[in-house]
Amino acid sequence: MRYCLALDLKDDPALIAEYEGYHKKIRPEIEASIRESGITEMEIYRIGNRLFMIMETDETFSFEAKSAADAANPKVQEWEALMSTYQQTLPMAKPGEKWLLMDPLFKM
Template identity: 65%
Template sequence: MKRYCLALDLVDDPQMISEYEAHHRNVSAEIKKSITDSGITVMDIYRAGNRLFMIMEVDDTFSFEKKAAMDAANPAVQVWEQLMWKYQQALPVAKEGEKWIIMDQIFSL
C-alpha cells in the first residue's frame, strides 16, 4: 500500500463551496467505480477554508498515468471533472491545466 496526499483550492465563495460539498455527498456509483478500478483503495477529502486535501491509499496496480488514461476514456468522469472545475481553482504553484498537486511528505512518526 502506498499513500499520496494532494492539495487543491476551491473558488473562495461560501455558496460555491457549499455546492461542491453537496456534489460530494452524492457521488455516483459510476464515478466511485472509476476510482476503485484505478487501484485507489481509500480516498478521503478534507477542507480547511477553501483549501482541499486529498489522501489516497493505492494498491500496486495504481499509477497516475493509468488513472489519467482511464479518466480520459470515461465520458462520465469527463462530465464530473468538467463540473468540478467550476468550483476548483489551481494552486499558485500549479502548472498550466494542473488541478490536484501531489504534496511532499516532510515528516513521519
C-alpha cells in the same frame, strides 16, 4: 501506497457548499472509476477554500493509467468539467494541473 494532494476551491461560500453537496454521495460511476484504478481509500478534507486529499492505493495504481482511463471515460470527463466550476488551481500549478501531489515532510 499513500498519496496526499492539495487543491483550492473558489473562495465563495455558496460554491463551496454546492461542492460539498456533490461529495456527500458521489455518483456511482465516479466511485467505480476510482476503485477500478487501484485506489482503495480516498478522503478529502477542507479548511477555508483549501482541499486536502489522502489516497491509499494498491500495487496496480499509477497516475498515468488513471489519467488515461479518465480521459477515455465520458462520465468522468463530465464530472471533472462540473467540478472545475468550483475549483481553482494552486498558485504553483502548471497549466492543466489541478490536484497537486504534496511532498511528505514528517512521519512518526
